[in-house]
Amino acid sequence: MQREHTSLRIVDLKIEDIAFGGKGVARENGKAIFIPFTIEDETVSAEIVREKKKFAEAELVGVKESSPHRVTPECPYFGRCGGCTYQHINYEHQLAIKWRQVRDALQRIGKFRDVPMRPIIASLEQYGYRNRITVHAQDGVIGFFRRDSHRLIDIERCPISRDEVNRALTELREQPHVRDGHYTLRASSGARVFSQTNEAVANALCDLIVDLVPANQKLLIDAYCGAGFFAKALLDKFERIIGIDWDKFAIDAAKQEATAKETYIAGDMDLELASIELEERERTILIIDPPAVGLSLAVRNAIGDLAPATLIYVSCNPATLARDLKELRGKFTINSVTPLDMFPQTAEIEVVASASCQ
Numbered sequence: 001m002q003r004e005h006t007s008l009r010i011v012d013l014k015i016e017d018i019a020f021g022g023k024g025v026a027r028e029n030g031k032a033i034f035i036p037f038t039i040e041d042e043t044v045s046a047e048i049v050r051e052k053k054k055f056a057e058a059e060l061v062g063v064k065e066s067s068p069h070r071v072t073p074e075c076p077y078f079g080r081c082g083g084c085t086y087q088h089i090n091y092e093h094q095l096a097i098k099w100r101q102v103r104d105a106l107q108r109i110g111k112f113r114d115v116p117m118r119p120i121i122a123s124l125e126q127y128g129y130r131n132r133i134t135v136h137a138q139d140g141v142i143g144f145f146r147r148d149s150h151r152l153i154d155i156e157r158c159p160i161s162r163d164e165v166n167r168a169l170t171e172l173r174e175q176p177h178v179r180d181g182h183y184t185l186r187a188s189s190g191a192r193v194f195s196q197t198n199e200a201v202a203n204a205l206c207d208l209i210v211d212l213v214p215a216n217q218k219l220l221i222d223a224y225c226g227a228g229f230f231a232k233a234l235l236d237k238f239e240r241i242i243g244i245d246w247d248k249f250a251i252d253a254a255k256q257e258a259t260a261k262e263t264y265i266a267g268d269m270d271l272e273l274a275s276i277e278l279e280e281r282e283r284t285i286l287i288i289d290p291p292a293v294g295l296s297l298a299v300r301n302a303i304g305d306l307a308p309a310t311l312i313y314v315s316c317n318p319a320t321l322a323r324d325l326k327e328l329r330g331k332f333t334i335n336s337v338t339p340l341d342m343f344p345q346t347a348e349i350e351v352v353a354s355a356s357c358q
């Protein structure tokens with residue numbers, strides 16, 4: 001069992017790297033120490049707050065030698081709120097960190113030596129981009145969870161959210177009695193199913209996928225299709241489209257106004273993907289957009305058996321993307337890897353990898 005204790009030890013540390021999730025990494029006698037809100041090459045003074053056998057965690061006390069990339073955060077809650085991680089880093093450098101983390105994951109976890117990285121697609125809006133947020137209310141406090149905690153922090157305004165979302169937050173806060181619970185506040189009253197949070201980058205993602213798919217294809221399998229965001233944009237290029245998602249509401253939304261060539265199936269990917277039989281493997285494209293946990297063994301096996309000519313993997317987690325592509329490497333060769341910054345100021349990374357069957 002690992003022992004854990006709190007200490008007041010304050011040390012000076014040189015930040016070497018930024019880990020997944022956004023914490024700076026330093027070393028003390030070879031042991032990794034993770035310190036939030038730091039930037040590589042900075043020298044900081046930090047308090048060790050948790051010491052484990054293999055690593056330690058520290059809180060920033062002061063920056064002794066500052067990075068040229070350090071900027072003043074725009075949000076008064078930054079550092080306390082659990083939402084944003086990178087407001088202290090200028091936007092160009094946030095993009096550089098995310099690009100590097102994708103490449104490193106594919107090299108370290110995926111064991112790919114040469115990763116065909118493309119430039120990262122930036123968000124035009126670095127603040128004010130979120131079209132929805134979920135806030136929590138408890139005992140009169142309305143806001144987000146504190147960093148590393150289940151306690152709430154009272155939030156009046158969220159600067160990464162759009163004005164309409166902040167107006168909805170003000171309206172909620174002005175109500176005389178807000179019941180305890182979760183409230184999703186939206187910029188528009190669109191469909192209640194999975195929809196992309198940063199519309200401009202979502203459109204760039206869609207354009208990228210449209211570009212990656214050649215014309216005159218036989219079959220598109222849009223796995224984890226939600227309400228058919230990709231399928232609907234690719235209609236012109238395919239004779240037939242099959243979308244699969246286990247969210248029945250999303251599938252119902254996809255079926256509304258569907259053309260005769262679209263089929264949407266509400267079911268578990270573990271079962272549904274393996275039951276598809278291909279007529280023309282060479283003109284079949286498979287798009288997979290799984291949740292952060294990535295693909296199960298059953299889905300990876302089904303993909304290997306289907307062996308579509310092109311596999312487009314849309315991922316919100318470079319680590320599981322790298323693991324899955326490593327497992328599929330006997331069958332597919334990666335042609336391009338494009339990171340996208342869907343969530344500026346946070347450590348979230350979106351990636352599109354395109355691969356062809358060998």
Ligand SMILES: C[S@@+](CC[C@H](N)C(=O)[O-])C[C@H]1O[C@@H](n2cnc3c(N)ncnc32)[C@H](O)[C@@H]1O
Pocket residue numbers: 194195196224225226227228229230244245246247250267268269270289290291
């Ligand atoms: C990242 S979202 C992708 C949504 C969609 N591609 C879009 O852009 O709107 C992941 C989707 O996977 C679905 N999902 C997660 N696990 C699943 C499973 N085992 N079988 C089927 N669908 C699953 C969720 O319902 C969700 O819609």
